[in-house]
Amino acid sequence: MAHPLEDTLLARQITPTAMRLLVLDVLQQHPAAHSLADVEQLLGHVDRITVHRTLKTFTDKGLVHRVEDGSGAAKYALCAPACLPGHHQDLHVHFFCTHCRETSCLPTVAVPVIALPAAYQVHETSLVMKGRCARCAG
Numbered sequence: 001m002a003h004p005l006e007d008t009l010l011a012r013q014i015t016p017t018a019m020r021l022l023v024l025d026v027l028q029q030h031p032a033a034h035s036l037a038d039v040e041q042l043l044g045h046v047d048r049i050t051v052h053r054t055l056k057t058f059t060d061k062g063l064v065h066r067v068e069d070g071s072g073a074a075k076y077a078l079c080a081p082a083c084l085p086g087h088h089q090d091l092h093v094h095f096f097c098t099h100c101r102e103t104s105c106l107p108t109v110a111v112p113v114i115a116l117p118a119a120y121q122v123h124e125t126s127l128v129m130k131g132r133c134a135r136c137a138g
């Protein structure tokens with residue numbers, strides 16, 4: 001029987017386990033960026049270490065990306081299907097809503113290339129904008 005969650009994991013060379021399926025399910029049902037604590041809370045009684053390992057595996061395999069939104073805790077959001085392990089294609093702007101405190105991916109808004117003084121080597125760029133999200137601004 002076809003199982004869409006399992007197929008999503010297998011497409012990224014991730015062996016489906018009960019926990020991995022649960023975490024993927026929760027991320028798909030709540031399309032925003034979530035911290036480890038958020039995921040833990042959404043899942044109910046689960047082992048934090050296992051959830052942490054699961055998110056790390058997902059990140060390594062290009063299924064989710066990390067978002068640093070300035071809240072102090074790294075957050076994780078599902079990647080676009082075009083992402084490859086270790087080579088994320090979705091370098092997009094993230095938006096932190098100061099009203100509902102949710103961090104969202106803005107997949108249609110690319111992070112601009114910013115010119116730096118000579119001798120600086122950029123390893124990654126992240127851009128988080130803050131304000132009211134579409135839901136809260138309306």
Ligand SMILES: [Zn+2]
Nearest residue numbers: 097100133136
């Ligand atoms: Zn909001």
Ligand SMILES: [Zn+2]
Nearest residue numbers: 077094105106
């Ligand atoms: Zn994102």
